[in-house]
Amino acid sequence: MSVIPELTHNALGEEHAVSLPHYFDALRLACEKYPPPFGMRFYGDEYRRIAVDPDWFAFSLMTNSAREGDGASRLWDLAASTQDRFAASQITQHAIDESRHSRLYLTMLGVVFPGAVDETFISEVQGLSPKLTRMSPLIANMTSPFAHPITIDDLIQMNIAEIRTLVHHMLQRPVIMAFCDNDRKAHLVKLLDSLLFDEIKHITYTAELIEKSAASDKGTKSLVNQLMADRLRDFNELTEQELGDRVFETT
């Protein structure tokens, strides 16, 4: 049995997790059918094997920054296209959080590896972040494939992706702390805690929206179960592709 449902349950906390029975049913069934590589020992071992290289680790902080900025733009287009005001408000906040995370990864890069990147290049990378705030005009880029009202499929994809991002955070934390000079660790912990808080918040709100949908009727619950499994399978494939030629034995 994959550790991912238990890890997610623990991250959300018992009090919160008990209010999400349909969501956790779907997640458990999906993980049973398609065990995610990011819940396996090999995944963590592989991360640590390469993350102890400071050059790769610094590179990873920068690519994370770029990916968070891209995710923020996708979420902004979804939020701007979603009529349901409650859902749209939560997705908007999610996009703002990711926009901030994009800059936060670069801040961590500067804290842990001062002088590793020249200011011109840092400025260029910062330009990849949409720098979203509540004051930003909530308008979708109509050429974006994400300029559509959010669907249960989108929410399930976001939820699965956020769980893997939480796993990455948990892998990253001991390594970045070890790389950091002692006199900067207190600052770094604040940055990491802020990231962790937001990742759990994002898993929680998407799980709540999935739960609400699954609880509405039996047909939708069945659809949620099916989509959770299908999208976990897709994300597992994507995870394996990202790791290049590494072979995962999932049985």
Add this chain to the structure above:
Amino acid sequence: MADNKEAITFELTKEQSEALRALAGSRKVRLSGQIKGGKLEVDSICFAEEGAKFPGYDAFTAVNAPFKTKALV
């Protein structure tokens, strides 16, 4: 390769902790690159371990939004 039936762990091994401690005081990390077509390209990764196989560019990075461009439902 580890048995993949085993669950992921998050702590560093003793050897990894020692390696990081040794690197912590003497590292000289330097990254350069450019933005091309709105995408980040880092071009000077000097990995310490010659000939080591590293995963692809996107490995172990955050995903926070839908990862498929066309949601079905």
